[in-house]
Amino acid sequence: MVKEKKLQPNLPLGFTDRSGKELAIKDKLIGVIKQNFERFGFSQLETPSFEILENIGKFLPDEGRPMSGVFGFQEENNNWMSLRYDLTAPLARYVSKNSNEISNPFKRYQVGTVWRNEKPGPGRFREFTQIDADIVGSKNNLADAEMCSLISDTLIKCGLEKKDFVINLSNRKLIQGLVNQLKINSAKQKLTVIRAIDKLDRIGMSGVEQLLKKGRKDQSGDFTSGADLSDAQASEVINFLKLKDISDIKNILTDKLAIEGINEIQKILEGIKYSGYESQINFNPTVVRGLEYYTGAIFEANLTFKVKNLKGKEVEFGSIGGGGRYDNLVSRFNKIDLPATGISIGLDRLIFALTQLEKINYSNKEPVIICILDEKYLPKYYEILKELRDTDINSEIYLGDSSLKSQLKYADKRNSPAVILCGDNEFKENKITIKNLKKGKIESEKLQSREDWKQSENIQATFPKENLINEIKKLI
Numbered sequence: 001m002v003k004e005k006k007l008q009p010n011l012p013l014g015f016t017d018r019s020g021k022e023l024a025i026k027d028k029l030i031g032v033i034k035q036n037f038e039r040f041g042f043s044q045l046e047t048p049s050f051e052i053l054e055n056i057g058k059f060l061p062d063e064g065r066p067m068s069g070v071f072g073f074q075e076e077n078n079n080w081m082s083l084r085y086d087l088t089a090p091l092a093r094y095v096s097k098n099s100n101e102i103s104n105p106f107k108r109y110q111v112g113t114v115w116r117n118e119k120p121g122p123g124r125f126r127e128f129t130q131i132d133a134d135i136v137g138s139k140n141n142l143a144d145a146e147m148c149s150l151i152s153d154t155l156i157k158c159g160l161e162k163k164d165f166v167i168n169l170s171n172r173k174l175i176q177g178l179v180n181q182l183k184i185n186s187a188k189q190k191l192t193v194i195r196a197i198d199k200l201d202r203i204g205m206s207g208v209e210q211l212l213k214k215g216r217k218d219q220s221g222d223f224t225s226g227a228d229l230s231d232a233q234a235s236e237v238i239n240f241l242k243l244k245d246i247s248d249i250k251n252i253l254t255d256k257l258a259i260e261g262i263n264e265i266q267k268i269l270e271g272i273k274y275s276g277y278e279s280q281i282n283f284n285p286t287v288v289r290g291l292e293y294y295t296g297a298i299f300e301a302n303l304t305f306k307v308k309n310l311k312g313k314e315v316e317f318g319s320i321g322g323g324g325r326y327d328n329l330v331s332r333f334n335k336i337d338l339p340a341t342g343i344s345i346g347l348d349r350l351i352f353a354l355t356q357l358e359k360i361n362y363s364n365k366e367p368v369i370i371c372i373l374d375e376k377y378l379p380k381y382y383e384i385l386k387e388l389r390d391t392d393i394n395s396e397i398y399l400g401d402s403s404l405k406s407q408l409k410y411a412d413k414r415n416s417p418a419v420i421l422c423g424d425n426e427f428k429e430n431k432i433t434i435k436n437l438k439k440g441k442i443e444s445e446k447l448q449s450r451e452d453w454k455q456s457e458n459i460q461a462t463f464p465k466e467n468l469i470n471e472i473k474k475l476i
Contacts, residue, residue, distance in 0.1 A: 014118075014126030025351055025360050026129070029158055030111055033131050033345065036154045037109040040146070042133050045108040047090040053080035056089035057293070057332065071115050083115040086291070087132040088326065088342060095136050095340075096333035104338075105137035119222075125348065132323075134342030136330065141264055144297040144325060145271030147343045151301050151321055152277040158350060159359040165320070167277075168284035168300045171265050172324065174249065175288055177258020178240055182233045191292065192227035193237065198290035201318050205238065212237055241286045249285060264297055289324055296325035297341065307356045320353055321345035367394040368472055369411040371404060373423040380427060384420060384468065391469050393476065411437060418475045421460075432468050435460040436475055 011017070018026070034044070053072055072082035084090050087110045095106060111131050120126055133150055135143045148167050155165055175197065179190050196211035203216070210216035212234040215226035229237070243249055250262060265283065272278045287300045300322035306314040323343035330338040354360045368388060370381050381397055388395035398407045404421075411419045421433040436459055463471050 012126075014120030014124075016125060022351070024365065025355075026347065028360075029347060029351065029354075030131070032157050033154055033347075034109070034111065036157050037131075037133050037150070040107075040133070040150050040153075042107045042109040045091070045094065045110045046112070047084070047087070047094055047110070049083055049113065050081050051084050051090055051093065053082040055093045055333075056082060056084060057329075069117050071117050084112070085116050086114050087112050087130055087344065088134065088291075088293070089329065091132070091134055091136070091342075092326075092329040092340070093333065095330050095338060096336065099334070099336055099338070105135050105143070107133075107135050109133040128349075129347040130344050131347055132342055132344045134323075134340055136340040137338050138341070139327070139339045141267035141297070142271045143341050144264075144268045144299070145275070147323060147341055148268065148272050148281060148299050149275035149277050151299070151323075151343045151345065152280045153275075154345065155301060155320075155350075159354050159361075160357075162280060164305060164357065165280070165301055165303055166282045167280050168282050168287045168302055169265060169268065170283065170285050170287040170298045171261035171296055172288060172294045172298055173257045173261025173264070173296060174253065174285055175240075177253050177255035177261065178237065180255045180257060181253065182229075182236055184227075184229065184233065189227045189229070192225075193229070194288050194292075195290055196227060197237075197241065197286060197288045200241070200286050201316060205241070208241070209234055209238055243285055244283070246283050261296065268297055287322075289322060293326045293329045294324040295327045298322070298324040299343065301345075303353055305357075307353065317349070317353060319346070320349045365394055365476075366415045366417065367396045368476070369407070369414065369416045369419045370395065370397045371407045371411075371419050371421050372398050373404065373421065377422065377427060380422070384422070384432070387468060388472065393469070393472055408435075418472060426462065430465050431462050432465050432471075433460060433462045434471055434475070438475065 038044075053070065056070075070082045070085050072080050074080050091108065091110070095102065109132060111129065113127060114130050115127050118124075118126060133147070135146065148169065152162075152165075152167060156162065172194075175194060176190070179193055184190055184193065193212060196208050199211070200208050203211075203218075207216055211224060211226045212229050213226050213231070214228065215224055217223045240249075240252065243252075246262065246265060249258075253259065253262070269278070269281065269283075272281055284300075287298050288294075289298050289300065300319045302319050303317050307317045309315050321344055323341070325339070325341040327339035330336060330340065351360070370385055372378070372381065385395055385397055398410060400406065400410065402410070408419060417436075417438050419435045419437060421435060425431075426433055439459055461471075
C-alpha cells in the first residue's frame, strides 16, 4: 500500500511570512514615511497589483530569468498579465490615462507590494514592499534635488542618523557618453554594460570586468553572458568606475551626452544646498541603477555601516532605496512629453537595517488577557472585557479549554502586559486582581527561588473594581 505523502508547509524561495512585532514595526514606519511624504506636498495613489504586461514594459535588469523577471500569465484572449515589478511603470500608465485631470507637475506617493521573478538571496526577496514618491511633468533639476532631500529627510525621520547613510549621485548620461566614446554601438552591448556596473556592490570590480567581457559564472555555477567588449574597452570602463571626483570625469569624457549629464549633476548639487542635505550627497559614477527606463540623474541611498547576515558574518548591505529620472516612460503611451523623477524606499530592507542598529522603538500593544477561573462568571468576565475595549485597551478573554497555568502560559507567549484574575473572592468584594506580566518577566530573571518570588512585591495586586482602567493603563 502506497503511503500517502503529507504536504510540507514550505514557502517558495524568495518569499516569507511576517507577523506580530515585525508587522507592527512595518505599519509604524509606513505611517512615518507617508506623513513625511505628505509634508513635502505629495498625494497618495493606488494602482492594481496586476497590469497588462505590454503596458508596464520589460525594463528589469535580470534577463536570465523567465518572463524577463516578472510573474505573469496569459489570459484566454491571449493578452499577457503581470504582477507589477515596481510602482513606477504603473504610475506612467496612470498619468498617461489621466493626463487631463491631474495637476502638472504631478506629485504622488504610493505604498505597495511588488514582485520580481529574480534569483533570491540574503535580504533580497521576490515579493517586497516599496514606498515611492515621484514628480511627473518637470524637467527642472530642482525636482531631482527635491528627491535627494526627501529620501534623506525620510530616512532620518525613520530613525537613521546622518552618519548612517549616504546618497550616491550620478547620471545615466555619463556611462552612455562613455560607451559612445568607446564606439560601442550595439544597443544590447550598451544595456549589458549598464547591468554589469549595477552589480558592482554584489560581485566586485573583478566580477564587473568579467561581465564586460565574455561573461561570469557565479558560485552556483550559473553563467551570465557578458557584453563582449575588447580588453581595451573594458579597461576604459573599469578606469572610469574608479574615478571619485567630478572634475576627473570632465577630463576624460568629451561626448556631448556625457557633458550634459555632468551639467545636470552640478545643478542638482547646487539645488540640494538649499535644503541643507548637501553633506549626505556623494558623487559616485558607479551608480547606474539596473532598470532600463532611467534617462538622467540617478540616486541611491546606501548604508555606511556593515550588517550581520543570518550566519552572523558582517557584510555590505547595499542600497535601501534610490531612484532617478525617467523622461521617456510616460511618452510610450501617447507621445505626451512628461519628464519625471522619483525615489523608491525598500521598506523591508530599511526595517532590517534599523533592527541591526537597534533603532526601532516598538511599543507592545498585545492584549490584556482575562483568565477564566470559573465559567459561571462568564457574564462578568465579558462585562470587564467591554469596559476595557470601550476605553480602547486591547484585550481578550481566553477562549481555550485549559487550566490557569496554561492560560498564563498563553498570555506569556502573547507578550501580554497583564492578565486579569477574578474568582469568588474578587466578585464577592467587587474587586479585581491584576498580574503584571511585564514586571513578572523582569523579576523572574532576578529571583533565585520560589520563596523569593512569593516575597517579591507589585507583581500581582488586588484593587477596587472601579480602579480597573487606571491600573491597567499604568501597565500598557
